[in-house]
Amino acid sequence: MDLDKYRELYLSESREHLSRLRGLLEDLLKGSGIESVHDLFRHAHSLKGMAASMGFTATGDLAHSLENLFDLWRKGSPPLPPQVEAALRASDALEALLDAVRDTASDELAAPEAAAAGEGLRVTGAPEAPGSRPAPPATPPPSPEPSGALRLAVSIDGASVLPAARVLVVAQKVREVFPEARMDPDLATLQQTNGRQVQFHLPEDPRVRDLARAVESLPEVAAVSIQRASGGDRAPEATIVRDLRVPARDLDALLNQTADLLHGLNQFEAGLGESGRRAHGLWLDAHRARLGRLYDQVLTIRLVPFEPLVEHLQRTVRELGSRLGKRARLEAAGAEEKLDRGLLERLRDPLLHLVRNALDHGIEDAAGRAAAGKPADGLLRIEVRRDAEALLVTLTDDGRGINAEEIRQAAVERGILTAQESSLLDEARLFDLLTLPAFSTRREVTEVSGRGVGLDVVRAAVESLGGHLEIRSAPGRGSVFTLVIPSAVALTRVLVFAWDPGGARFCLPASQVSRIYPLSSHALTWSGSRQLLVDGESLLPVLPWRLGPVGRDGFGLRLTLEGADRVLLVGSVFQIERVVIQPLGPPLDMVPEWMGGALLATGEVAYVLDGRVVARRSEEEAHAL
Amino acid sequence: MPHRVLIVDDAMFMRAMIRDILVNSNRYEVVGEASNGQECVELYGRLRPDLVTMDIVMPQMDGIEATREILKADSRARVVMCSALGQEALVIESIAAGAKDFIVKPFSAEKVLKVLDAVVSA
Numbered sequence: 001m002d003l004d005k006y007r008e009l010y011l012s013e014s015r016e017h018l019s020r021l022r023g024l025l026e027d028l029l030k031g032s033g034i035e036s037v038h039d040l041f042r043h044a045h046s047l048k049g050m051a052a053s054m055g056f057t058a059t060g061d062l063a064h065s066l067e068n069l070f071d072l073w074r075k076g077s078p079p080l081p082p083q084v085e086a087a088l089r090a091s092d093a094l095e096a097l098l099d100a101v102r103d104t105a106s107d108e109l110a111a112p113e114a115a116a117a118g119e120g121l122r123v124t125g126a127p128e129a130p131g132s133r134p135a136p137p138a139t140p141p142p143s144p145e146p147s148g149a150l151r152l153a154v155s156i157d158g159a160s161v162l163p164a165a166r167v168l169v170v171a172q173k174v175r176e177v178f179p180e181a182r183m184d185p186d187l188a189t190l191q192q193t194n195g196r197q198v199q200f201h202l203p204e205d206p207r208v209r210d211l212a213r214a215v216e217s218l219p220e221v222a223a224v225s226i227q228r229a230s231g232g233d234r235a236p237e238a239t240i241v242r243d244l245r246v247p248a249r250d251l252d253a254l255l256n257q258t259a260d261l262l263h264g265l266n267q268f269e270a271g272l273g274e275s276g277r278r279a280h281g282l283w284l285d286a287h288r289a290r291l292g293r294l295y296d297q298v299l300t301i302r303l304v305p306f307e308p309l310v311e312h313l314q315r316t317v318r319e320l321g322s323r324l325g326k327r328a329r330l331e332a333a334g335a336e337e338k339l340d341r342g343l344l345e346r347l348r349d350p351l352l353h354l355v356r357n358a359l360d361h362g363i364e365d366a367a368g369r370a371a372a373g374k375p376a377d378g379l380l381r382i383e384v385r386r387d388a389e390a391l392l393v394t395l396t397d398d399g400r401g402i403n404a405e406e407i408r409q410a411a412v413e414r415g416i417l418t419a420q421e422s423s424l425l426d427e428a429r430l431f432d433l434l435t436l437p438a439f440s441t442r443r444e445v446t447e448v449s450g451r452g453v454g455l456d457v458v459r460a461a462v463e464s465l466g467g468h469l470e471i472r473s474a475p476g477r478g479s480v481f482t483l484v485i486p487s488a489v490a491l492t493r494v495l496v497f498a499w500d501p502g503g504a505r506f507c508l509p510a511s512q513v514s515r516i517y518p519l520s521s522h523a524l525t526w527s528g529s530r531q532l533l534v535d536g537e538s539l540l541p542v543l544p545w546r547l548g549p550v551g552r553d554g555f556g557l558r559l560t561l562e563g564a565d566r567v568l569l570v571g572s573v574f575q576i577e578r579v580v581i582q583p584l585g586p587p588l589d590m591v592p593e594w595m596g597g598a599l600l601a602t603g604e605v606a607y608v609l610d611g612r613v614v615a616r617r618s619e620e621e622a623h624a625l
Numbered sequence: 626m627p628h629r630v631l632i633v634d635d636a637m638f639m640r641a642m643i644r645d646i647l648v649n650s651n652r653y654e655v656v657g658e659a660s661n662g663q664e665c666v667e668l669y670g671r672l673r674p675d676l677v678t679m680d681i682v683m684p685q686m687d688g689i690e691a692t693r694e695i696l697k698a699d700s701r702a703r704v705v706m707c708s709a710l711g712q713e714a715l716v717i718e719s720i721a722a723g724a725k726d727f728i729v730k731p732f733s734a735e736k737v738l739k740v741l742d743a744v745v746s747a
Contacts, residue, residue, distance in 0.1 A: 161729050162708065165716040169726050173747075191713060219726070219739045336733070493733075515645060576733060 007101065010054050014098055016345075017043045017050075021066075022091045023349070028084050031323070037079065038192060041070040047094065051107075058111040059097045065121045066090055086120045093117035148182070148201035150208055151227045152215070156196040159338075160220040161307045164190040167198050170215055174200050177211050194308075196222075201229070222297075251301060258295045259599055265291060266604075303338035303578075306384050309348060310335045313355050317380060320359050328363050328378030330355070334511060336493065337384045338578060339391060347393060347483065350458040354395045354481050355380065357455070362399030362479055372476065374398060385511065386492045386581075387595075390467070393483040402473035404430045431471035435459040458483075492581050494598060494608060495557070496574040499548025505606040506547075507598050508557065510576050512611040514565070517556040524556075533567045542567045543618045559611040566615045581608050593617065627654040628745050631672060633665040633691070634680035634707060639730075643678055643707070646734045653741065662686025666694045669702070676745060677704045679724070681715050689719050696723045703744050707732075 021043040024036045048063035066087060073079050093114045100109040107114075154170055156163045167183075167190055174181050182201040190198065202208050208226060216224040269277060269284050277284070310332040317330040363369075363378035370376070383394045407430045408422045416436065417425075425433075435455040458481075459469045467485035494507035495516075523534045524542065531542040533556045540558065543566050550569040557568045579598035588594060595610040630653050634640045640658050647653035657672050659665035663686045669677065677695065681688040688706060695702045706719045706727040716727050725744045728737050 162713045162716055162727070165708075165713050165720065165727055168717050168720045172720065172725075187717065191717070217743070219736070219743055516649060518649065521648075576735060 007054075007105065010050055011098055011102055014047055014050055014094075017046050018091060018094055018098070021047075022088065025084055025088050025091065028079055029081070029088075037070055037073040041067060041074050042193075044070050054101075056097070056101060056107040058114045059094065059101075059107045062090055062094060062097070062114045062118050065118045069121055080124070083121075083124045086117075086124045090117040090121055149204040149229055150202045151229050152200040152202055152208065152212060153223075153225045153227055154198050154200070154215060154221060155223040156198075157220040157222040158196065158301075159305055160196070161305070161311075163194060163196045166220045167195075170198070170218060170221065171200070173215060173218065174202075174211065177207055178202055178205075251298065255295070255298045258291065258298055262288070262291045262295060263604075304344055305336055305338050306344065307335045309344060309351065310382060312348070313351060313382065316352060316355055317359065320356060321378075324359060324365075326359060326363050326365055326378060327376055328359060328380055330380040330382060332382050332384075334384035335382075337386060337391075343391075343485070346461060347485075350461040350483065351382070351393065351395065353455075353458050358395065358397040358399060358479070362397040362401075364400050368400070372400075386509075391485045393485070394480060395482075396478060396480045398478040401475040401477055401479050402431060402434070402471070403475050404473075407431070407433055428471075431473060434471065435469065492598075493576055493578055494581075494606075495576050496600065496606060497555070497557070497570045497572060498574070499546060499550065499571040501572050503548075505574065505600060505604060506570075507577075507579070507600075507606045507608045508559070508568075508611055509595070509608070512559050512561065513557050514560040515558040516573055517558065517567070519550070519552050519554045519556060519569070522556060540565055540567045542569060543615060544621075545614050545618050546570070559615060561612050561615050566611075566618075568611065568614070579608075627652050628675040628741075629654050629656045629672070630741075631655075631657045631659065631665065631668055631674040631677045633659045633662070633677060633683070633688070635660045635683045636680075639680065639707070642732060643737070646732065646737050647741075649734070650738055662688060662691030662694070665691045666698075669695050670698060673699075675703065676741060677702065678707055678728075678741075679704050679719075680707045681712060681719060682709075689715065689722055692719060692724050693722050705740060705744055 021040060024040050024043070027036060028040075044063050044067035048060050048067055051057075051059035051063055069083060069087060093110065093116070096110040096113050097107040100107045103109075152174065154167070156166050156170075160166050164187060168187060171181075171183055171187075174183075178200070184199045184201065185193075185195060189195065202211075212224050212226055215221060265284070265288055272280065310330075314330045314332075317328055321328045358380055359378070363380075364372065364374070366376060369378065379398045381394075381396045383392075383396070385392045385394070404427045408425070411417045411430075411433055412419050412422050416433070422430075435458070455469070455471075462469050462483050462485065467483060470482040470484060471479065472482075473479040493510035495510050495513050496505050496507050498505050517533060517535065525532050525534060525539070527539070531544070532539040533542055540556075541564070542556065543559075546569055548571055550571055554569055554571050555573045557570060557573070559566050559568055577598075577600060579600065581596040581598050592613045593610060595608040597605045598608050600606050630647055632640045632643050632647075632655055634643070637660075640660075644655050644658070647655055653676075656674050657668045659668050661683045665677070665679070666686070679688040679692060683691075686694075692704045692706075695704060702723075704719075704724045706716055706724045707730065708716045708727055709730045719727065725747065726740050728740050
């Protein structure tokens, strides 16, 4: 078998795992949370598996030794500093092994270094012989005794944010029919590994089929299948390829083809005529539903939600806050936005760094906050937003802010600029100086954020994605860091609506709509020349802008914009969909009210309205009258 | 015949959000709101709703305890937990205590209705 074509993939994946592994080891040296040992184990395990499948024995053996050490740690043995040091040296050796593969297609050149590092690990207490470890929890352990002839395999939707809890709900349903059903892996393992696959051991029984159907219709269940229990001789390493790395381009093509299928179906139905549609209506609806599910599934594969990263950041804030003796919490907005998997991975480290900075340098301690009249808990806020061209990830803190003057002075002191040059820089440029390597206005080195403020690393990461970093700050009040990433593949949630029930669909970004009022239960009234919508005690101004008449069976969409809320009247409201917004071509791109076009699941293209522009325009026109 | 729902959450705007979702669906009717577990147990006894949406973290009596109390009084009660991100262990505890399902904030109407529909039709 020709393994050469996998070499690039092997190298890039291995390097990613190695880099994360190193980062976690460095955290351990500084005393970070014990839960990182589970991640360490997983990274070492992946490195081992990949090296083994490529036939790189020196690499596989060293990774295995690391895996054994991390296994000790995650079983409760405290990571001792000499062990962590030895692990770091082993990770250096792993890097040398990867370089050897890159240069010579084999890892043998670096084998002596690897052997020495392996020896170093054993000396500090890592267990002896490789091959003595049982299978890791990431793959379900082979059942020791057969307990049931059938396996009900359930996969939880990738978008579910609490998959273990979801599995428990499924388990309750299964146990309604089969109270003794065994679940594999168990709930504790699922929680630890954030697993989404589970199997129930069931007896041969006619009720299994109906149960499977019932489970399939549960929320957040992606797939259900019934399998026969095998003899149980599945080798632990059989699932080497557990995750696939697929070029984004290929998934885009898949998505487009699926959309074409949907579109084709709609066209076919349109051409059938009344009697044809009646005769085949059921089949058409069923088929459309199936295609819709296929479309959703491809979308789901392609994109991941931001939420898990937010969770991770919140954990970091808690741990770090308690270590620094500062109280703070992280709020999130827009975490349901979905973005490309690779993009998310690359935002992780920059965001972690910004959060650490905010806690370390931004948020004041209890005395400082009390003196400044701020609430005891520091507030960090991460917001994910998408506009027509870019993904905007903003981290705001209400800490002490950045002092432009201090930066100016420090820059002059360090010889980066002359006093005269520095006086020419405005605030924004001064903030940018912070992103120069090893620039710090703190005298002492803190162990938390490392040397300097580290913004150079953040900036480099963002720029490598084709974006840029914006810094705003108000001394005493806080700072705002915005990562602007131009992205062609972030999905936006939009609300689909229409003015003419049978006619063209339009969309608004769901983030702009805060409420939907059915006009059948909310009255409209006039105050002078302004139309208003009645919401309990308040009156909301209605935008005079619309593309069709709206009657009592219409809806008011409450647009929450900077400034005040406005209501847009529309005829029908359909659903919220996740779509890719594409820029319109000329001359439509000159109309600011239209943000772009979106391909809906039905295959049609809907114009995406920018509520902010519509509201602003209407205000301007109203004032002009 | 719309299903009768009791909404429990200590934040007013959360209750308003859920209420709006339910009201717009035309198949759920909000018959009461409670801002803590204690109130919830009292209202449940009086109103006997078909379904309860229950926030987990609340003052005075939290959602898990309230769920247990309700189930003691009515073993067929249907409680759906409303959780924020990062509370998986609490959600699991709730389900073990007898809650039928859960939804995670921030909500979307489609997700909420999907879960509630599944619970009432079970």
